[in-house]
Amino acid sequence: MAQYDVIVIGSGPGGYVCAIRCAQLGLKTACVEGRETLGGTCLNVGCIPSKAMLHATEMLHEAEANFAEMGLKGKSPSVDWKQMLSYKQKTIDQNTGGIEFLFKKNKIDWLKGWGSIPEKGKVKVGDETHSAKHIIVASGSEPASLPGVEIDETVVVSSTGALELSKVPKKMVVIGGGVIGLELGSVYKRLGAEVHVIEFLDKITPTMDEEVSRQFQKLLAKQGIEFTLGAAVQGVEATKQKAKVSYKMRKDDSEHEIDADVVLVSTGRKPVSKGFGLEDLGVEISERGQIKTDDHYRTNVEGIYAIGDAIDGPMLAHKAEDEGMACAEGIAGQHPHVNYGVIPSVIYTHPEVSMVGRTEQDLKEEGREYKVGKFSFMGNGRAKANFAADGFVKILADKTTDRVLGAHIIGPMAGDLIHEICVAMEFGAAAEDIARTCHAHPTYSEAVREAALACGDGPIHS
Structure with a gap:
């Protein structure tokens, strides 16, 4: 049985940053990760690959819309979809490989597999059990869906599937006018897809400043993205190649349908807190599935902590990173502070x-x-x-x-x-x-x- 000062469960931005900070502070550290690569959702199927696609398609837009005016003449570029996906994967590989290098540099053990906590001070990975004075759950989040909407990652996709489509769809319906839906909707609009966003509320990006939200929608509409606001999606009927989205307008209860080649469900994310044995240990979890912690990221069970998307607060990679550093520093006896404002x-x-x-x-x-x-x-x-x-x-x-x-x-x-x-x-x-x-x-x-x-x-x- 290996003995550690700290074992971090999860290697996303919160987990890997926390592990590195623990190691920097002289704590013997291990990190549990069941994926083939480190970096969690963000580096593998979230922030990093989506930004690669956004960058590639923005360059396409520049070439199509602005090159001629700048005196850059020539044939408009065509899209090699396989090559674009290859570029995206290369970006992922460089970043996840970089985290693996940092683990080796800081002498952090990567415990490969999915972890659980059978008892206080113990983490089980596969058939092996390791002990640690401090266990930090950095399990992240996963896409949330809607009743009547089944994600198959082929026709009805989450952000994960949207980054792996076999071809650019002719028509994409995006359910949800938040960050993920608008970013990926923009990608496919630039690639030539017809994009239609259906949002439950009467404005997009509901947490943002209202003036910014209005201006943002106008600019996206100018780019050709269509919006239906104040609409409650009732269900999605999917076949092997097509889908039909049914929705009801909140103002008058009128019912409508819209066809699509691909439906992107971007109705938010939910914390991952099950499957680690936390309930059996008596760790308090909210009705929303968030692990409850105090100001020092401690759960109600001694020696168990939680950070990032798995706890309360905005689901942002940089928020998780700050919490990872603060949690590590608190364990090491320092007095860190995260300014959530x-x-x-x-x-x-x-x-x-x-x-x-x-x-x-x-x-x-x-x-x-x-x-x-x-x-x-x-x-x-x-x-x-x-x-x-x-x-x-x-x-x-x-x-x-x-x-x-x-x-x-x-x-x-x-x-x-x-x-x-x-x-x-x-x-x-x-x-x-x-x-x-x-x-x-x-x-x-x-x-x-x-x-x-x-x-x-x-x-x-x-």
Whole structure:
């Protein structure tokens, strides 16, 4: 029986980061993973492969829409679907191989197989049982579906199946107007598919700022994506090659049907908390399937912890990573802290969308007085030169103190630009602090500065 200080169950972003941090802090560490490769959903069938596909299809769009205007003449590129999937797989292999290298570098044992916890301080993997002072469950999440909708990963697919289609469908229906559905819907729209999004609520990206959500939908519609909002999907009838989606409009109960070659079910994800023996040990699990923990990621059973998608909070890879580091540092006797008020969210469509902190709706509900600084990318020289002038930066600041409370960006490189705001918020900065910081010209980041200026006397280029 192998003896460890820490055994982490799961090698996704939360699990592998936690294992590496534990090893860095001098703890003898092992990580349990049953996949053929490390990295969990994110690196194998989620974040990384989807970003590869988004990048490839954005390059296709650039060639089709903008090359000629820039004086780049020639035959429009054709799509070699097999090669695109090969490129995606190569990206996955490079990243998962990188995690395996980091495990070897940090002397972390990879316990290959699916793990369970038969008793406190013990982890069983296959026929072998290992002991550990601390066991961290980083089991992640899995796609959620709807009643009456059976996912077969061929015609009716989750995000996993959508990344492995044998060919580009002529028509794709996306159930759910959230991050996953809009990203993958964008991929297939650029590849020539007809894409129709059906969303239960009356707006897409429901947790985002309402103004951003409205603008985002307009831009996606301009790209050719169709939307049906306020619709409750009743079921999906699938054959070997086709599917029919039935839905009911919430406003008048009228019933409708729509045909598709592929139906992408992107109605969120649910935590993976079963199959580890947690219930038998008395670990508390919520009605939603989330493992209950305290502020230090400890469950109610001594020596067992949980992080990432398996516990409460946004299901984001970077949130899981932060929790993994904090959990490791707490076990090592340090005093870590995760600031849940400064965790950014990003949608990697074109344009990108990002946010951090409070929305206007949040502040109105709280009764907090605030001011808005907003700047359009139409006033940004770099954005205009790069055919990327759609969208804006919006900063929310306290009306009295000028302290930054949140930011919302829709536009080029929004997922990178948001981190300037994150750092500012982490240090309690005012909008004026951002406005008085010199930004290189010409860059997209100047739009952030202009939005900060708009919280004061006004932007320069608007």
